[in-house]
Amino acid sequence: MAAYETQGFRLDNSGRRIVVDPVTRIEGHMRCEVNLDANNVIRNAVSTGTMWRGLEVILKGRDPRDAWAFVERICGVCTGCHALTSVRAVEDALGIRVPLNAHLIREMMAKTLQVHDHAVHFYHLHALDWVDVVSALNADPKATSELQQMVSPSHPLSSPGYFRDVQNRLKQFVDSGQLGPFSKGYWGSKAYVLPPEANLMAVTHYLEALDLQKEWVKVHTIFGGKNPHPNYMVGGVPCAINLDGDGAAGAPINMERLNFVEARIKEMIEFNNNVYVPDVLAIGTLYKNAGWLYGGGLSATSVADYGTYEKVPYDASTQQLPGGVILNGNWDEIHPLDPRDPEQVQEFVTHSWYKYADESRGLHPWDGVTEAHYAPEGPNFKGTRTQIEQLDESAKYSWIKSPRWRGNAVEVGPLSRYILSYAHALKGNQRCQRVKEQVDASAAAINSVIPKALGLPETNYTAKQLLPTTIGRTLGRALESQYAAEMMMEDFRQLVDNIRNGDTTTANVDKWDPATWPKEAKGVGTVAAPRGMLGHWIKIKDGRIENYQCVVPTTWNGSPRDPKGQIGAFEASLMNTPMVNPEEPVEILRTIHSFDPCLACSTHVISADGQEMARVTVR
Amino acid sequence: MNDSIVVLGIGNLLWADEGFGVRCIEALQQRYEFADHVRLVDGGTQGLYLLQHVQQADALLIFDAIDYGLPPGALRVIRDDEVPRFLGAKKMSLHQTGFQEVLSLAQFTGKFPKHVLLIGCQPEELDDYGGSLRPVVKAAMQTALTLAVQALTQWGAQPREREATLRRGDAVTLDELALAAYEAQRPAEQDACRIGDARFLLAGS
Numbered sequence: 001m002a003a004y005e006t007q008g009f010r011l012d013n014s015g016r017r018i019v020v021d022p023v024t025r026i027e028g029h030m031r032c033e034v035n036l037d038a039n040n041v042i043r044n045a046v047s048t049g050t051m052w053r054g055l056e057v058i059l060k061g062r063d064p065r066d067a068w069a070f071v072e073r074i075c076g077v078c079t080g081c082h083a084l085t086s087v088r089a090v091e092d093a094l095g096i097r098v099p100l101n102a103h104l105i106r107e108m109m110a111k112t113l114q115v116h117d118h119a120v121h122f123y124h125l126h127a128l129d130w131v132d133v134v135s136a137l138n139a140d141p142k143a144t145s146e147l148q149q150m151v152s153p154s155h156p157l158s159s160p161g162y163f164r165d166v167q168n169r170l171k172q173f174v175d176s177g178q179l180g181p182f183s184k185g186y187w188g189s190k191a192y193v194l195p196p197e198a199n200l201m202a203v204t205h206y207l208e209a210l211d212l213q214k215e216w217v218k219v220h221t222i223f224g225g226k227n228p229h230p231n232y233m234v235g236g237v238p239c240a241i242n243l244d245g246d247g248a249a250g251a252p253i254n255m256e257r258l259n260f261v262e263a264r265i266k267e268m269i270e271f272n273n274n275v276y277v278p279d280v281l282a283i284g285t286l287y288k289n290a291g292w293l294y295g296g297g298l299s300a301t302s303v304a305d306y307g308t309y310e311k312v313p314y315d316a317s318t319q320q321l322p323g324g325v326i327l328n329g330n331w332d333e334i335h336p337l338d339p340r341d342p343e344q345v346q347e348f349v350t351h352s353w354y355k356y357a358d359e360s361r362g363l364h365p366w367d368g369v370t371e372a373h374y375a376p377e378g379p380n381f382k383g384t385r386t387q388i389e390q391l392d393e394s395a396k397y398s399w400i401k402s403p404r405w406r407g408n409a410v411e412v413g414p415l416s417r418y419i420l421s422y423a424h425a426l427k428g429n430q431r432c433q434r435v436k437e438q439v440d441a442s443a444a445a446i447n448s449v450i451p452k453a454l455g456l457p458e459t460n461y462t463a464k465q466l467l468p469t470t471i472g473r474t475l476g477r478a479l480e481s482q483y484a485a486e487m488m489m490e491d492f493r494q495l496v497d498n499i500r501n502g503d504t505t506t507a508n509v510d511k512w513d514p515a516t517w518p519k520e521a522k523g524v525g526t527v528a529a530p531r532g533m534l535g536h537w538i539k540i541k542d543g544r545i546e547n548y549q550c551v552v553p554t555t556w557n558g559s560p561r562d563p564k565g566q567i568g569a570f571e572a573s574l575m576n577t578p579m580v581n582p583e584e585p586v587e588i589l590r591t592i593h594s595f596d597p598c599l600a601c602s603t604h605v606i607s608a609d610g611q612e613m614a615r616v617t618v619r
Numbered sequence: 620m621n622d623s624i625v626v627l628g629i630g631n632l633l634w635a636d637e638g639f640g641v642r643c644i645e646a647l648q649q650r651y652e653f654a655d656h657v658r659l660v661d662g663g664t665q666g667l668y669l670l671q672h673v674q675q676a677d678a679l680l681i682f683d684a685i686d687y688g689l690p691p692g693a694l695r696v697i698r699d700d701e702v703p704r705f706l707g708a709k710k711m712s713l714h715q716t717g718f719q720e721v722l723s724l725a726q727f728t729g730k731f732p733k734h735v736l737l738i739g740c741q742p743e744e745l746d747d748y749g750g751s752l753r754p755v756v757k758a759a760m761q762t763a764l765t766l767a768v769q770a771l772t773q774w775g776a777q778p779r780e781r782e783a784t785l786r787r788g789d790a791v792t793l794d795e796l797a798l799a800a801y802e803a804q805r806p807a808e809q810d811a812c813r814i815g816d817a818r819f820l821l822a823g824s
Contacts, residue, residue: 058633058749060806069795073633073663124667173727210728214671228665229793238788 006566007409008301009575012037013044013380017390020585030558030597032588033391034574040582045567045574046391047558047592048398057370059548064090064540065512067548068232071536074550080113080220081529082536082550083232089536090234093523099505102236103313104495105223108261109230110527111309111488112219115268117530118414118481119276121596123202123209126474129590130283131194131202134187137171139163139200147197150453151282155274157208166204191579191586193290198282205275212271216264222257236507241499262492268485272478280478281442284471285450288459295470295591297573301329303416304405304556306337306535308528309487311431320431320487321417321480321528322424325405331423331464337405339524339535342367345551348402351393351560360563362404365537366522368549393561402559402568403551411569412532412556413595415476419467434486438479439463470573473594477530514543529553531596554597570595621656622677622733624776626767627669629662629683629718632796635750636684636691636742642752643682643738643763645792649785651768654777661791662718670721674730678774680767681735683718684742684756691743692755694763702735736770738763751802 003012013035021031035044059067067090071082084106091098098106141163148158174182194202217227223239224230231238240252307316307323316322324334339345346362349355355373356363363369376385378392391397402409410416422439425432443466448458466472511517522539532553539547559568567575573591580586626647632638641661648659662669673679681702687695703722725731740763743753752760768778787794794800 058806062804062806066795066800069793070633072793073631073796079663079665120667169727169729207728210670210724214674217668217671225788226661226791226793228668229661229663231788231793 004565006564007298007572009567009572011044011567011575013393015043016582018579018582018585019390020588030592031388031391032570032574032585032592033393034588036579036582039578040580041576041578042574042588043576044393045571046393046397046560047568047570047574048391048560049400049554049558059545061544063514063543064093064538064545065234067538067545068234069229071550072229072232079228080109080224080230080232081527081534083230084110085525085527085529085534085536085550086538087232087234088525088527089523089538090525090540091523092525093521093538093540094234094511094517096235096508096511097314098236099503099508100313100498101241101495101503101506102508104491104498105237105239105506107309107491108488108495109220109223111484111491112216112264112268114484114528114530115272115481115488116213116216117596118477118484119209119271120213121530122276122280122474122477123206126593126596127202127206128182128185129586129593130192130287131199132187132189132192133170133182133185133199133203134174135192135194135196136200136203137167137174137196139167139196141167141200144197144200144204147282148201151201151450152274152278155278157204163200163204166207167200170203186584186586189580189584189586191581191584191590193292194283194286198286202279202283205279208275209271212267216268219261219264222253222261233507235509235512236505239506241504241506243499258492258496262489265485265489265492269482269489272482272485277442277478277482280475281445282450284475285446285454285456287471288446288461288466289451289456293461293465293469293471294577294587295473295573295594296468297571297575297591298409298411298569299415299419299473299573300468302327302408302410303419304337304410304412304533305417305420305528306339306526306533308417308526318431321421321435321483322429322432323417323533324420324424325408325410326420326423327408327410329464331419331426334420334423334427339526339537344406345535346404346407347551347555348404348562349396350402350563351396352398352401353396354401362402362407362562365524365535365549365551366539366547368537368547370549398558398560400555400558400560402562403556404562404566407562407564409559409562409566409568409572410556411572412553413473413476414480414530414532415467415473416532417528418476418479422463422467434483435479438483439467442466442475442479470591470594477596517543520546532556554595557595558597570597621654621775623675624653624657624678624680624771624774625660625672625676625732626657626680626771627660627662627672627682629664629669629681631664632792632801633749635744635747636740636753636756637745638752639684639740639742639756639760640682641792642757642798643760643767645790645798646760647764647767648791650764650781651778652781653771653779654775657771657776659791666718667721667724669718670724673721673725673732674728676732678734679732679736680770681718681737682763682767683737683739684745685737685739687739687741689741691741691753692759693741694759694766695739695741696766697737697739699735702737734774738766749805751798751805 015035015037033046034042068083068086072079141160144163145160220230221227242252243255245254304325305323307319309320311318342364348362353374355371378395380392383389421432421435425436451458527534535551537549557569628640628644630637630640632641
């Protein structure tokens with residue numbers, strides 16, 4: 001393949017090829033290949049989902065009211081978002097509107113998941129791309145305490161003794177030879193730039209996050225009845241309300257349980273304000289000051305989201321994170337996004353291991369086809385069907401399809417939502433002012449407040465320069481967590497008020513009986529999943545599922561090339577990033593992880609024997 | 620106070636014998652009732668989300684499908700310190716790596732069960748998306764439950780045969796996914812590709 005230009009990138013696969021397979025610390029299985037130039041800068045990137053997915057096909061013929069329970073099992077992370085998207089798709093098809101209480105409870109469950117997932121992703125899966133755990137052993141607990149008080153003055157856990165205890169625990173763990181969750185790192189790599197004290201602070205907060213998250217998920221148990229697989233229901237929520245009821249198992253939700261929920265929301269708000277957001281800002285500042293502002297990829301130009309968090313149910317104009325599409329980095333123009341329009345969302349398979357009758361065209365999900373056709377091929381392909389050595393990106397090379405918006409590749413996720421809402425705010429949307437405030441405060445912290453406190457040079461980057469980076473993607477997730485918890489408190493108060501006013505309805509069962517359904521119906525459900533915009537499209541015939549398609553966030557971000565040769569968001573994000581040491585792909589993992597990829601639902605999970613460490617092959 | 624006992628089934632029930640752990644929990648609950656300090660958990664593939672269940676347990680019993688290189692349907696019982704090693708020895712699916720990590724995280728946080736028992740079953744077939752347990756694995760469930768009930772009795776779980784039928788909605792595994800409905804409503808083979816990933820099929824044939 002000769003070098004070519006696309007989306008502002010020049011792809012050149014002439015340099016030496018590095019293969020990272022598997023990319024670890026993600027849900028599912030993915031592989032990445034890049035070409036480096038003589039200075040070890042990435043000049044071509046190929047990302048592939050190496051597992052097959054077929055969820056859609058096993059739903060055929062089943063009861064649409066049961067689909068949510070199946071989609072909950074696709075993967076281990078976004079359980080609740082798939083279930084919610086599924087019931088919304090069915091409700092849309094059948095013209096069912098859920099009561100206000102059900103709307104608010106669903107919103108709170110979705111936002112709990114958002115906060116939980118974002119915090120867990122950052123501390124458990126992503127922090128290790130920024131934080132050198134082993135270096136934390138060299139930190140001075142007293143200096144760590146000072147750093148903590150500077151970064152987050154109101155966080156109560158900041159004494160030198162506290163950090164010394166954590167350090168001792170970590171030391172015992174490392175000495176025991178059982179690194180466990182920390183066994184997969186490139187500790188000591190020069191790609192890590194934080195001082196030992198910042199590393200110790202982050203490890204400490206990792207433990208704090210682990211401790212809190214298990215309390216937060218209990219919100220799902222209260223409203224969804226079960227953990228870790230909460231109940232959902234077409235038409236509403238499967239829980240009854242009786243404020244004065246007793247707390248017996250299976251009894252309706254009472255005031256005591258609602259008080260518990262309120263306490264958890266307060267805890268989330270505090271954790272975001274005192275720990276999560278300050279940590280990301282501090283780490284972001286230190287990496288920015290080290291000159292590491294890579295990884296923006298498509299977020300600098302093209303982003304999309306369906307829009308979410310309606311203040312008034314079924315009124316898109318009241319969305320608190322409104323959607324749309326931005327192209328070519330033009331924040332002044334936001335294109336409306338309609339998931340029903342056959343011309344807008346389309347999936348292509350020219351480079352995916354699936355078959356279409358005419359592969360020059362994309363298919364809208366309602367007309368979607370999932371017919372597997374596994375054939376690794378192309379002049380540069382090396383290996384066999386069962387043992388891939390090198391992929392050829394000019395041919396089919398992934399189990400992920402290529403969704404496009406009017407033919408454009410876009411990035412999705414919290415950063416995309418934040419860029420869109422920031423742009424909406426600049427155009428005067430009053431509901432987006434909180435987002436603007438968060439982004440502007442973050443830019444001020446990263447440019448001057450934190451550098452000044454640490455004695456580092458100040459900078460003068462605009463939001464438009466800071467956001468489309470790997471740091472910005474990680475920051476977008478932290479800010480969304482912060483905002484989601486705040487919005488959840490409003491939902492909570494509205495719910496309690498509504499119940500006190502005598503409305504305890506939680507479900508609309510007018511159309512529960514399939515006898516009331518039309519012979520044929522189709523619908524779409526969308527959710528702002530933690531990883532980005534999620535859509536399910538359903539066709540119902542004679543009371544049964546006729547066709548079901550999910551277009552998940554990681555399909556958008558992890559998509560292979562399309563008929564025009566446009567690259568997907570993962571691929572774009574790696575472009576032009578220099579690697580300190582190609583044998584240790586810290587930079588690749590850092591940027592790929594910043595998307596919080598979930599290959600389990602964009603492809604299918606079944607893993608061959610793999611090594612714990614990401615395997616790197618230099619060719 | 621009685622020790623807290625957690626019985627956890629893990630695996631993905633959409634992948635044939637991968638569902639062994641979850642189906643064991645479903646069956647255990649249908650046939651037995653336990654003392655109040657015993658909790659049955661359908662863990663699915665939830666990985667980290669299961670941490671609190673591990674931390675809360677003084678005694679933890681796990682059902683899972685594990686490849687020990689034994690004949691299909693063969694059961695093995697693994698205890699205490701051996702458990703993490705076994706879960707990591709040969710992983711067939713993502714959740715096992717995940718669960719090994721959950722155990723080490725529980726150790727790191729200093730909240731780890733005093734007793735851990737893993738009842739593992741050698742699967743026959745995994746590459747059958749939407750499929751159910753193979754007969755040999757389904758048959759092994761009976762012995763697995765007997766072994767579990769023995770261990771749970773020793774731990775003071777007070778198992779007794781269930782008298783009242785389980786009410787709809789009380790099942791740990793959602794009614795919508797209950798074994799009988801799951802099997803009966805499966806779409807026909809010509810409608811739904813069941814083969815999974817061609818590479819693994821080729822590798823196995």
